[in-house]
Amino acid sequence: MNKESFRLISPGGTETELPVHSGTVGPDVVDIGSLYKSQGVFTYDPGFVATGSCVSDITYIDGEQGILMYRGYPVEQLAANSSFIEVSYLLLYGELPTADELQKFDHTIRTHTMLNEGMLNFFKGFRYDAHPMAMLSAVVGSMSAYYHDTLDSSDPVHRDIFSHRILAKLPTIAAAAFKLNSGQPFIYPRNDLTYSENLLQMLFAVPAEPYEIDPIAAEALDLLFILHADHEQNCSTSTVRMAGSSGANPYSAIAAGISALWGPAHGGANEAVLKMLEEIGDTSQIDKYVAKAKDKNDPFRLMGFGHRVYKNFDPRATIIRDMAHKVLEKLGRADTPMFDLALELEQFALQDDYFIEKKLYPNVDFYSGIIYRALGIPTSMFTVMFAIGRSVGWTAHWREMIADPNGRISRPRQLYTGSPARDYVAIEKR
Ligand code: SDX
Numbered sequence: 001m002n003k004e005s006f007r008l009i010s011p012g013g014t015e016t017e018l019p020v021h022s023g024t025v026g027p028d029v030v031d032i033g034s035l036y037k038s039q040g041v042f043t044y045d046p047g048f049v050a051t052g053s054c055v056s057d058i059t060y061i062d063g064e065q066g067i068l069m070y071r072g073y074p075v076e077q078l079a080a081n082s083s084f085i086e087v088s089y090l091l092l093y094g095e096l097p098t099a100d101e102l103q104k105f106d107h108t109i110r111t112h113t114m115l116n117e118g119m120l121n122f123f124k125g126f127r128y129d130a131h132p133m134a135m136l137s138a139v140v141g142s143m144s145a146y147y148h149d150t151l152d153s154s155d156p157v158h159r160d161i162f163s164h165r166i167l168a169k170l171p172t173i174a175a176a177a178f179k180l181n182s183g184q185p186f187i188y189p190r191n192d193l194t195y196s197e198n199l200l201q202m203l204f205a206v207p208a209e210p211y212e213i214d215p216i217a218a219e220a221l222d223l224l225f226i227l228h229a230d231h232e233q234n235c236s237t238s239t240v241r242m243a244g245s246s247g248a249n250p251y252s253a254i255a256a257g258i259s260a261l262w263g264p265a266h267g268g269a270n271e272a273v274l275k276m277l278e279e280i281g282d283t284s285q286i287d288k289y290v291a292k293a294k295d296k297n298d299p300f301r302l303m304g305f306g307h308r309v310y311k312n313f314d315p316r317a318t319i320i321r322d323m324a325h326k327v328l329e330k331l332g333r334a335d336t337p338m339f340d341l342a343l344e345l346e347q348f349a350l351q352d353d354y355f356i357e358k359k360l361y362p363n364v365d366f367y368s369g370i371i372y373r374a375l376g377i378p379t380s381m382f383t384v385m386f387a388i389g390r391s392v393g394w395t396a397h398w399r400e401m402i403a404d405p406n407g408r409i410s411r412p413r414q415l416y417t418g419s420p421a422r423d424y425v426a427i428e429k430r
Helices: 035-039 075-081 084-093 099-110 117-125 132-146 156-182 195-204 215-228 235-245 250-261 269-280 283-294 315-330 336-350 353-357 364-374 379-402
Strands: 002-009 015-021 059-062 067-070
Touching: 015 035, 067 075, 067 084, 067 315, 075 215, 075 315, 084 099, 084 195, 084 215, 084 379, 099 156, 099 195, 117 132, 117 156, 132 156, 132 250, 132 379, 156 195, 156 250, 156 379, 195 215, 215 315, 215 364, 215 379, 235 250, 235 379, 250 379, 269 283, 269 336, 269 364, 269 379, 283 336, 283 353, 315 336, 315 364, 336 353, 336 364, 364 379
Parallel strands: none
Antiparallel strands: 002 015, 059 067
């Protein structure tokens, strides 16, 4: 819906009218599509801090109010009332499912969890200590080699089959990577279990004895997947959209998103938070490390703090912190010192002028690792868990991008600061 426009007048007096578009809620956008043609200039916004890359109906974030909504439903309500499979349906199809729709969708996902048997051979080729994120991105990228019969992105049926395969198979691939690292045999998925129960048994069951699923662990995982499911145009989601915009097959686009998520500034932060807490050791060291985080000459940052959008609080961090407390209590885990240290660090930082001025609050990654650790999941698998939850968000955004009738390849421009034109110099004259 167009509102008034912005009128831009260049230093030379050339006037350009830039249309303004409004969404359902949130900031309007100024359409700069005609700027280069009319003014011969590009806009410049490194890191896309203030740049809208697309129109989307999927997720809305308000960084000042700490609001996160999936298809209009506040994440707090979904966390309290829904399941990851139901939230996945909502993100993919735009509406909460009826009981019948949910049953059919759940059955579809449960019956697509197995991998092509040939894919298991990949894991024989990795080093025993390969990082599970490296294995995840490699094996997901290989899915296009197995499922090339359904790669016609213009076919809604193919888009659905791809969506179901990614959601259903990521836990199986993740668990296979974990089993390689553990030196244990791969455990096949079971169709009689829920999404999170199935992941737990693929991670922790061994052929030598029956495995009993802890309902608290399954509940905690399901909630973490809901909270990680989507987050607007974050780095990895934008990567999936960009890769998909060239027409690359969707499995390769998701593999690109996995690689982007791995970075410690993004989804790799949950692994970095636990390493940071282990390095800090105990509350007596908090002062020293907060001072390091504030020192411009020190590259150290307080991992799990700060966010590009949330400048007040990350609603997910609040929910996860409360759940971490509940899980540790219910599991009767004695290793609460890590949790106590995290709580102390959070309180310290929230009262520090630097963090208040920079609006740095705990983000989704600050407490999630403490829960994964309490469930027996190793630090190296934390970002893999993030990827499992986020896979449905990536898929929903890929579907929205590929179905956009005005869609085109993403291709930003630049400010060139390199050498002016110069002639080649023969090597004997250099
Ligand atoms: C996720 O985009 C998403 O939605 C991401 C995510 C999702 O669901 O997809 O929410 C998941 O990635 C959460 C973020 C996890 N990353 C971390 O916890 C790593 C630590 N955080 C920082 O690297 C940083 O806060 C970012 C990357 C999260 C945000 O970076 P920005 O928006 O580019 O902010 P910035 O780096 O420009 O920082 C602004 C200022 C800087 O100081 P000045 O240059 O203004 O003097 O704040 C400082 C930074 O030095 N700062 C920090 C800090 N984070 C920012 N100082 C110390 N410790 C920190 N953690």
